[in-house]
Amino acid sequence: MLPVTRRSWLRLAGFGSAAAATLFGARRISGEQHESSQGAMEHAAHRMGPVGRVSTEAFNPSTYLRAWNFSDLAPEERARYYKETPRPDGTLLREYQIVAVDREIEIAPGVFFPAWTFNGQVPGPTIRATEGDRLRITFINAGSHPHTMHFHGWHPPEMDGSMPEHQVMPGERFVYEFDAEPFGMHLYHCHAVPLKRHLHKGLYGVFLVDPRQPRAEADELIMVMNGFDTNFDADNEVYAVNTVANHFMHEPIKVDVGKLVRIYLVNLTEFDLVNSLHLHGMFFDVFRTGTRTTSAESTDIVMLCQGERAVLETRFRYPGKFMFHAHQSEFAELGWMGLFEAVGVRRDT
Amino acid sequence: MTPEAAEAVVTREAAETKVTARVWGVALVPLALLAALIFLIVRTGPAERLRGEDVPPVERLAIERAVLTNDAIILYVLNDGPDPVTIAQVTVDDAYWDFTSEKGPVLSHLARTRLVIPYPWVVGEAHLVKVMTSTGTTFEHEIPVAVRTPQPDAQSLLAFTLIGLYVGVIPVALGLLWLPLASRLGKTGIDVLLALTVGLLVFLFIDAAHEALETAAEMPSSYQGVALFVSSAVAAYLALEWFGAWLRARRARARSAGSPGFVLALLIAVGIGLHNFGEGLAIGAAYALGEAALGTLLVIGFTLHNTTEGLAIVSPIAKDRPSIWTLARLGLIGGLPTIAGAWAGGLVYSQVLGVVFLGLGAGAIAQVALQIARQVAGTSPLAERFATAPVMVGLLAGFGVMYATGLLVG
Numbered sequence: 001m002l003p004v005t006r007r008s009w010l011r012l013a014g015f016g017s018a019a020a021a022t023l024f025g026a027r028r029i030s031g032e033q034h035e036s037s038q039g040a041m042e043h044a045a046h047r048m049g050p051v052g053r054v055s056t057e058a059f060n061p062s063t064y065l066r067a068w069n070f071s072d073l074a075p076e077e078r079a080r081y082y083k084e085t086p087r088p089d090g091t092l093l094r095e096y097q098i099v100a101v102d103r104e105i106e107i108a109p110g111v112f113f114p115a116w117t118f119n120g121q122v123p124g125p126t127i128r129a130t131e132g133d134r135l136r137i138t139f140i141n142a143g144s145h146p147h148t149m150h151f152h153g154w155h156p157p158e159m160d161g162s163m164p165e166h167q168v169m170p171g172e173r174f175v176y177e178f179d180a181e182p183f184g185m186h187l188y189h190c191h192a193v194p195l196k197r198h199l200h201k202g203l204y205g206v207f208l209v210d211p212r213q214p215r216a217e218a219d220e221l222i223m224v225m226n227g228f229d230t231n232f233d234a235d236n237e238v239y240a241v242n243t244v245a246n247h248f249m250h251e252p253i254k255v256d257v258g259k260l261v262r263i264y265l266v267n268l269t270e271f272d273l274v275n276s277l278h279l280h281g282m283f284f285d286v287f288r289t290g291t292r293t294t295s296a297e298s299t300d301i302v303m304l305c306q307g308e309r310a311v312l313e314t315r316f317r318y319p320g321k322f323m324f325h326a327h328q329s330e331f332a333e334l335g336w337m338g339l340f341e342a343v344g345v346r347r348d349t
Numbered sequence: 350m351t352p353e354a355a356e357a358v359v360t361r362e363a364a365e366t367k368v369t370a371r372v373w374g375v376a377l378v379p380l381a382l383l384a385a386l387i388f389l390i391v392r393t394g395p396a397e398r399l400r401g402e403d404v405p406p407v408e409r410l411a412i413e414r415a416v417l418t419n420d421a422i423i424l425y426v427l428n429d430g431p432d433p434v435t436i437a438q439v440t441v442d443d444a445y446w447d448f449t450s451e452k453g454p455v456l457s458h459l460a461r462t463r464l465v466i467p468y469p470w471v472v473g474e475a476h477l478v479k480v481m482t483s484t485g486t487t488f489e490h491e492i493p494v495a496v497r498t499p500q501p502d503a504q505s506l507l508a509f510t511l512i513g514l515y516v517g518v519i520p521v522a523l524g525l526l527w528l529p530l531a532s533r534l535g536k537t538g539i540d541v542l543l544a545l546t547v548g549l550l551v552f553l554f555i556d557a558a559h560e561a562l563e564t565a566a567e568m569p570s571s572y573q574g575v576a577l578f579v580s581s582a583v584a585a586y587l588a589l590e591w592f593g594a595w596l597r598a599r600r601a602r603a604r605s606a607g608s609p610g611f612v613l614a615l616l617i618a619v620g621i622g623l624h625n626f627g628e629g630l631a632i633g634a635a636y637a638l639g640e641a642a643l644g645t646l647l648v649i650g651f652t653l654h655n656t657t658e659g660l661a662i663v664s665p666i667a668k669d670r671p672s673i674w675t676l677a678r679l680g681l682i683g684g685l686p687t688i689a690g691a692w693a694g695g696l697v698y699s700q701v702l703g704v705v706f707l708g709l710g711a712g713a714i715a716q717v718a719l720q721i722a723r724q725v726a727g728t729s730p731l732a733e734r735f736a737t738a739p740v741m742v743g744l745l746a747g748f749g750v751m752y753a754t755g756l757l758v759g
Contacts, residue, residue: 044420046469047447050438108445110437110454110483230485237440237485245445333444 052109061242068128115202124205129180150191185290200270218260239336248338257344266309284314316342406432411569412490428456429569435483509691517687524659531667541743548747561707581708620713629690634698
């Protein structure tokens with residue numbers, strides 16, 4: 001803080017306005033400045049955002065962006081959780097092991113949230129298959145409360161994980177088995193009651209089904225918009241994309257200028273009716289729920305209800321940093337804010 | 350005295366000394382055992398056993414004060430809970446903001462820190478600051494109207510002095526000028542006047558108690574505000590009882606011709622002085638905390654309110670024809686503390702200090718009101734004397750005057 005007393009500040013402000021009046025001969029400006037000097041403040045470039053950095057040792061939101069089917073693990077360890085076996089018709093049998101565990105996670109610098117997790121992370125591991133693949137998911141509940149896995153997509157009712165009899169008690173297990181369809185951007189989450197608590201404590205993840213005819217080659221990013229009610233007052237104190245407040249402000253998402261970028265976006269925020277993504281300086285095509293391959297919408301803000309999702313496609317035209325955040329300013333100021341960093345030379349797309 | 354007798358005395362004295370030493374020694378044993386017990390409790394932690402392992406720590410932060418400077422909001426934070434608290438983040442109006450904690454992030458029981466938040470606050474508007482701990486628990490502090498907190502300097506000291514003069518010294522002195530009128534009153538007239546004084550004082554007592562309890566409710570619970578208030582009040586009451594008895598004894602020894610009226614007037618002046626110190630403290634603190642714009646009306650209200658205090662001081666000595674010097678002394682005793690209070694409130698205010706002084710004032714006033722009531726009653730029982738029409742009217746008039754002038758203070 002500068003050692004400026006009130007009177008010296010007034011003098012300074014007065015001097016400044018007098019100088020302005022002489023330079024521009026603008027009496028009105030001088031009058032206004034004099035008036036505002038009553039409440040004059042010293043404005044520095046204000047720094048908003050949480051203070052400090054979150055440890056990325058246990059969970060790295062940047063790694064999560066580009067990881068599915070445990071691709072972030074070393075091969076031996078990955079084999080414990082994921083196995084794929086070709087089937088005669090050319091599709092795959094994909095087998096997963098998902099374990100619900102209670103775990104304290106750091107969601108903002110120095111702020112620890114007592115989460116319920118799938119495989120120790122929030123959001124849970126991304127499950128990605130091609131339309132028609134067979135999924136076999138062994139779910140083990142190592143947590144302290146009954147949990148389930150409820151997938152969005154086609155499946156018979158006994159695989160729904162939503163009724164009281166579907167609850168998997170602590171220490172027990174259940175095998176979910178169904179075909180991956182339809183193609184699109186889906187999600188899975190715990191459906192034990194009370195719902196709000198089981199969801200906002202962290203039991204959710206992305207379930208991605210690719211079309212048989214693959215989408216165009218792209219830099220693919222998985223983004224989960226989420227929030228945390230740290231004081232349990234049914235209102236979120238921390239908002240983020242991929243759990244850690246302001247993570248992508250410190251570690252911008254690196255992309256190539258001109259290359260197709262595809263964002264798989266889902267809103268898993270509790271308590272707030274909608275969430276949104278706004279990308280600065282450019283537009284993107286929206287494929288709602290990702291269930292069609294043609295886009296009917298080109299915009300720079302997409303709004304999603306709780307559980308709603310969309311696939312977004314764009315190409316960066318200019319190199320440099322581009323901010324992205326919820327266009328609900330409140331969420332943005334409480335941690336849901338990040339940066340893209342486009343590398344390369346300008347390309348008009 | 351025979352040598353034998355002298356020897357006996359010496360032996361007895363020695364024995365007494367020995368007994369005393371032994372008694373003191375014995376008295377230390379429980380203290381030593383107590384220390385051992387506390388050591389044992391700290392080592393084994395029986396309460397921890399009750400609490401279990403999974404129980405989260407008790408977190409309680411008290412935000413005692415917010416200071417607004419040209420470029421920042423500064424919060425004074427106290428850990429009011431039993432367990433250490435780690436301050437992780439700060440939000441202002443639901444936005445995470447840059448901040449520094451002067452004493453670091455971890456606060457142990459009753460530890461304090463200052464959080465400096467370089468926030469562009471808006472003049473005249475409200476802001477809500479939240480402090481978030483490592484467990485995600487939040488503690489809020491509202492700034493209802495943001496204005497730059499005045500920094501005490503020579504000029505504000507002068508302002509406090511002037512306000513103290515206007516509110517305390519001059520009104521009490523003006524009240525004293527009713528003496529000639531009071532001295533012409535008969536026995537009933539004096540009683541009515543004294544009853545009026547009792548009414549004024551009882552009202553002041555209620556006022557002080559109310560204010561103290563309000564402050565006590567706001568302050569960190571570790572400070573035990575209500576107990577602090579009651580202890581201060583009882584201490585002041587007893588101290589004035591003792592002071593009155595001492596004055597009377599001294600006057601009796603000096604065979605002074607003065608009536609008990611002077612002692613009573615002095616006690617009233619002291620009681621009112623203590624109360625006015627508390628009042629000054631409140632005015633200074635309100636100014637320093639930037640929570641109340643001291644309007645002219647507020648100052649006028651306090652001034653009218655306090656003029657009646659001068660009347661209270663002169664009532665017991667109405668028949669005594671005291672000298673101007675005596676009157677001046679009484680007036681200064683009653684009025685000057687307002688200035689000291691305003692300084693203290695403006696420069697070193699704390700809620701603890703506020704409650705203690707309101708308590709001292711309330712206790713002193715209670716003692717004085719009871720003294721006057723006894724004087725009015727004379728030999729007849731209190732209730733009987735106060736049940737007579739003139740005295741009752743005086744009492745109620747006292748309430749009325751205080752209530753009406755109190756309306757101006759708001």
